[in-house]
Amino acid sequence: xxxxxxxxxxxxxxxxxxxxxxxxxxxxxxxxxxxxxxxxxxxxxxxxxxxxxxxxxxxxxxxxxxxxxxxxxxxxxxxxxxxxxxxxxxxxxxxxxxxxxxxxxxxxxxxxxxxxxxxxxxxxxxxxxxxxxxxxxxxxxxxxxxxxxxxxxxxxxxxxxxxxxxxxxxxxxxxxxxxxxxxxxxxxxxxxxxxxxxxxxxxxxxxxxxxxxxxxxxxxxxxxxxxxxxxxxxxxxxxxxxxxxxxxxxxxxxxxxxxxxxxxxxxxxxxxxxxxxxxxxxxxxxxxxxxxxxxxxxxxxxxxxxxxxxxxxxxxxxxxxxxxxxxxxxxxxxxxxxxxxxxxxxxxxxxxxxxxxxxxxxxxxxxxxxxxxxxxxxxxxxxxxxxxxxxxxxxx
Numbered sequence: 521x522x523x524x525x526x527x528x529x530x531x532x533x534x535x536x537x538x539x540x541x542x543x544x545x546x547x548x549x550x551x552x553x554x555x556x557x558x559x560x561x562x563x564x565x566x567x568x569x570x571x572x573x574x575x576x577x578x579x580x581x582x583x584x585x586x587x588x589x590x591x592x593x594x595x596x597x598x599x600x601x602x603x604x605x606x607x608x609x610x611x612x613x614x615x616x617x618x619x620x621x622x623x624x625x626x627x628x629x630x631x632x633x634x635x636x637x638x639x640x641x642x643x644x645x646x647x648x649x650x651x652x653x654x655x656x657x658x659x660x661x662x663x664x665x666x667x668x669x670x671x672x673x674x675x676x677x678x679x680x681x682x683x684x685x686x687x688x689x690x691x692x693x694x695x696x697x698x699x700x701x702x703x704x705x706x707x708x709x710x711x712x713x714x715x716x717x718x719x720x721x722x723x724x725x726x727x728x729x730x731x732x733x734x735x736x737x738x739x740x741x742x743x744x745x746x747x748x749x750x751x752x753x754x755x756x757x758x759x760x761x762x763x764x765x766x767x768x769x770x771x772x773x774x775x776x777x778x779x780x781x782x783x784x785x786x787x788x789x790x791x792x793x794x795x796x797x798x799x800x801x802x803x804x805x806x807x808x809x810x811x812x813x814x815x816x817x818x819x820x821x822x823x824x825x826x827x828x829x830x831x832x833x834x835x836x837x838x839x840x841x842x843x844x845x846x847x848x849x850x851x852x853x854x855x856x857x858x859x860x861x862x863x864x865x866x867x868x869x870x871x872x873x874x875x876x877x878x879x880x881x882x883x884x885x886x887x888x889x890x891x892x893x894x895x896x897x898x899x900x901x902x903x904x905x906x907x908x909x910x911x912x913x914x915x916x
Contacts, residue, residue, distance in 0.1 A: 543645070544605045547614050547638060550645045551600035558598040563587050570647045586650075592666035593677060596623035600634070610640035615653065625675060625713050632656050657728030660715050673697035673711055680718030681760070689714050689758065692772055696779040703804045704872060708783040713755050714775075720761045727757065733841045738763040738774045741781035754782040769809070777805035787879040791887035795834045799855025800875055803863065806856070813860070813914035817853035819846050821915040829912055830854060833904060854911070861910045866896050 550569055557565035563584060570583040597620055604615035614636040619629035633653030638645045652658055660666055664679040671690030674697065678686045693712050701710055717723050724731035727742065734740070739758045756778040763771065780801040781788075788797055806816050814821045823829070830850070838851035862871045874895040881887035889900045896903070 543607050543612060544602055544614075547605060547612065547636075547645050548600075548602045550638070550647065551602065551614075551616065551636070554647065555599045558587075558590065558595065561591070572641060572644075572646065586661075589665045590661040592668050593661060594623045594668060594675070596621040596626070597629060599629075612638045612640070612645070614638060622675065622713060625709070625711055627709075632659065652728075655728070658725035660717065660726060663717055663722050663725065674714060675711070676714045676716060678716035679722065681716050686716060689716060689775070692775040693756075693779065695772065696776040699776050699807070700779045700783045700804055703807055703868065704780065704783045708786065710783075712779050712782050714758060715755050716758045716760060718760070720759050723757055723759045726755075734759055734762075736762055736845060737841055738766060738770075739778050741778045754785055756782070773802075773805040773809070777801040780804040784875065784879075787876045789879045789881065791881035791884050792875075792879045793833075793884070793888060794836045794839045795851070795855035795858060796875060796878060796888070798839060798852055799857075799859040800871070802852060802856035803859040803871070813857065817857060817915060819849035820853040820857070820911065823850060824912060824915040829908055831908070833858060833907065857911055857914065858907050861907055862896065865906070870895055 554566060554569040557563075557569065566587045567580050567583040570586075571579045599619050601617045601619070602614050603617060606613045606615075616634045616636055617631055618634045619631050621627075621629050633656040635649075635651055635653045636647055637649035639648050640646075652662075660677055660679055667678050667681070667683060667686060669676045669678070669683060669686040669690050671687075671694040674690045674693035676686045676689045676693070678689075693714055697710055697712060701708075715726060717726060720731050720735060723734055723740075727734070727740065737759055739756055741754050741756050756775070763774065766774065778801070781797070784797065784800065802816075820830075834851035834854045838847060841848070859871060862874060866874075874891050877891040877895050878887045881890065892898050892900055892903050898906075
């Protein structure tokens with residue numbers, strides 16, 4: 521966003537006491553007006569919260585650009601809550617929570633931290649910058665004008681991508697949702713929101729993380745807010761660079777995998793190991809495709825051929841994106857084979873019951889062991905032995 525002209529700056533000095541309290545209320549009212557402008561689709565009112573009519577045209581143009589970038593997002597609600605104000609004369613910095621909902625998808629607001637710079641002129645406060653707070657990520661509209669494409673079960677929001685490309689994502693997501701529903705059941709929203717930034721750097725900005733950690737990752741699912749603290753509304757965030765090199769089959773598997781994470785979020789907790797959450801998502805992704813174990817687990821098949829059958833199930837540390845690509849692939853493949861074994865040996869229904877039983881535990885310690893005993897009637901030691909034999913048999 522632009523910065524107000526220097527003429528708006530008055531004498532410096534730290535506000536305090538009732539002055540700061542009064543300023544906080546005034547700033548909250550400005551942000552309430554700004555939020556109402558977003559909800560009502562009023563560009564004029566939005567621009568008016570950022571710059572007085574007498575200000576240079578460039579400053580007001582920046583406000584219009586921001587508003588128009590956001591206009592493509594189908595919002596059901598938008599509101600700010602000031603949580604702190606740091607004032608120095610006629611300049612101030614506000615800490616605030618932005619709460620918003622996407623119409624038809626979010627049952628509760630997404631909450632993200634914002635830092636707003638403000639200046640006071642002619643007795644009024646104006647927003648001069650609105651950016652993510654220190655530990656918060658970017659929002660898609662901060663990367664450019666958002667285009668929305670609706671599918672039967674999906675909403676795709678993209679920046680810098682042609683409409684036909686976004687429609688393709690919607691088609692894949694629309695096929696993924698019924699596939700996940702058939703495997704997991706009906707106890708989820710059965711709708712997904714897919715965010716498609718322009719590049720890997722855009723993906724990293726949405727995740728608030730370095731781009732290097734996601735270079736070879738086609739997509740991730742991140743819970744932001746939503747139905748309850750335990751069941752956040754997820755966003756599937758695509759890395760268009762990595763996703764673009766996949767074939768049609770791989771693209772579908774990726775979207776189905778990520779949609780599975782959306783479906784299982786309410787039953788996923790700190791007690792759920794990554795071999796189970798990622799393995800189950802891969803199991804749903806490959807379910808019904810006819811892919812053999814060696815076709816779907818080439819890295820682990822190579823290790824088995826070299827006599828390197830894993831001794832234990834993959835640990836959470838094996839799923840780090842920044843590590844060795846081969847090790848990461850073997851972790852995913854090992855988790856997938858564990859879930860595939862459960863589905864074949866105990867049945868698909870029991871696999872889902874096992875997933876839910878583990879996620880119901882409050883702590884990781886003992887959760888898998890309890891789920892194995894209660895649902896599958898086995899111990900971790902016996903299960904691991906069966907899994908190692910299954911890996912050797914299917915990949916040897």
